[in-house]
Amino acid sequence: MSFAWAKPYEPKTEIGRWFDDRLPLPRLVYGAIGGGYPVPRNLNYFWNFGVLAGMALAIQIVTGIVLAMHYYSYAGGAFESVERIMRDVNGGWFIRYAHANGASFFFAVIYIHIFRGLYYGSYKAPRELVWMLGVVIYLLMMATGFMGYVLPWGQMSYWGAQVITGFFSAIPVVGESIRVWLLGGYAPDQAALSRFFSLHYLLPFVIAGVVVLHIWALHIPGSGNPTGVDVKDEKDTLPFHPFYTAKDGFGVGVALLVFATVLFYLPNYFGHSDNYIEANPLATPAHIVPEWYFWPFYAILKSFTFDFILPAKLWGVLAMFSSILLLFFLTWIDRSPVRSTSYRPVYKRFFWLLVVDVLVLGWIGGSAPTTARIIIGQIAAAYYFAHFLIILPLVSKFEKPLPLPTSITASVLHGEEEESAPYGLAKSAPAAAE
Structure with a gap:
């Protein structure tokens, strides 16, 4: 798709033209992150x-x-x-x-x-x-x-x-x-x-x-x-x-x-x-913990406290690695035709439950183990896997999404009329900035 506002890269100096003819690196950067790269106009700060x-x-x-x-x-x-x-x-x-x-x-x-x-x-x-x-x-x-x-x-x-x-x-x-x-x-x-x-x-x-x-x-x-x-047309985009x-x-x-x-x-x-x-190999710390960014997975690792067919230690290792590897298969786990959770009212609640669940796992992973914390960690770990393996497939199959906007521009303008402006800017400047 071509865009009217996308201007081709043109070196402005003789040395720039010489360099561009032999190694078009500035042209590549311009096309990747410059004025030649079209980006949806409604991106938020996330x-x-x-x-x-x-x-x-x-x-x-x-x-x-x-x-x-x-x-x-x-x-x-x-x-x-x-x-x-x-x-x-x-x-x-x-x-x-x-x-x-x-x-x-x-x-x-x-x-x-x-x-x-x-x-x-x-x-x-x-x-x-x-x-x-x-x-x-x-x-x-x-x-x-x-x-x-x-x-x-x-x-x-x-x-x-x-x-x-x-x-x-x-x-x-x-x-x-x-x-x-x-x-x-x-x-x-x-x-x-x-x-x-x-x-x-x-x-x-x-x-x-x-x-x-x-x-x-x-x-x-x-x-x-x-x-x-x-993206439907150039009105939906702005240059990066x-x-x-x-x-x-x-x-x-x-x-x-x-x-x-x-x-x-x-x-x-x-x-x-x-x-x-x-470091002293002869003095073990009272409570060994990894850095905070590993705490949720450490909590999953510690959630297995008894042997069942396989040793509890092995179950913990398998669960810890599986909790990350699950992310590779999300494309096939979530079969909903709608991408954004903003238009999935049922799944939105489960998404925020997942956020809370990961925070709870982080708290458990960084805390000294007690009977109550071990039970809470086991419940949180079970919900983590249930979210991806049970809840997400079922919700994506039976949920009725909200109506999607007809275009990115329509979602930005909320039905307002567009005026002629450079780069397809809308009548509502604050809306376009969003």
Whole structure:
């Protein structure tokens, strides 16, 4: 589909034309995120979180490279090197806190991005591969985050590695061999620290490569929108620049203010006090917990407390991995022809129940286990799987959706008449800005 407002890329200088003839990189960028890329005109601020995720990844890569210049990846000096970075390296405290809190910022943005996709049906055709690549990015983030948590070599780092890798030993026959292969020995030590450091350094660049594929896959069908209605004509779209670069720029500014507030005033809020004690294999912490962004899955892992055919430990591992792998199959689980939950009144209630359920799982995963909390965690874990395997298929089959708008423009204007204006702007400027 061609758009009247989409102007072809034209280099304005002689050197620009020379470069464009030999390596048309500026032309590619212009077509991907510039004035040549059409975007639905009704995107809300939840569409900012893709850009925020890219910014968070950039922060992690830049700060990680600087930290790697000063970090010692051996068991006898890792903890001391982190303390030296904090105390002796110029600006080291800032870089270390930016990297540690940047991980929390990255996961928070990704979780909002995922739930936005769940709410607006971003996993439905023709964007199935965009969604699946996003899940791959999330899995890579989890692996990177876990390995990074081990590197400070504090008490929680050491025992977190001991406990999490220990769950692989629940796999029949090959489990213990896998665990030994991961650690390079029978317990976290020099070999584990070296390989975790090398993989933690490498994986962000792998994530960046998958992000490129994710964006590429998105540009083929184009961006979705809050109504879930397909683009009908050029009136339904606006050029990405300047309209959405301005909107994304505002979102980036707000996010950086929040990030800076945490960085300067609450730098240790998301950390654990035991991780400021050097790793001691002979002293087990009273309560071993991973970082907060793993808590919901840790709660699912802990929900299996008795053996049934298979050992409880194995059931927990299978459930934990299955809770993530389910996301790959949402396209086939949810058969509703309507993408946006805004027009699915029955499913909307279950969606918000899922949000509450995940928050409850997070609370359980980060809390010390008691009988009451274990029962609550088991109920929450059961509902999580019931939502995707029972409720979602049934609701998508029997629910009667609300009428969809005839077009994106109709949903923006709410029946008002359009006037002739550049880029197909509407009579109602505030509506178009939404």
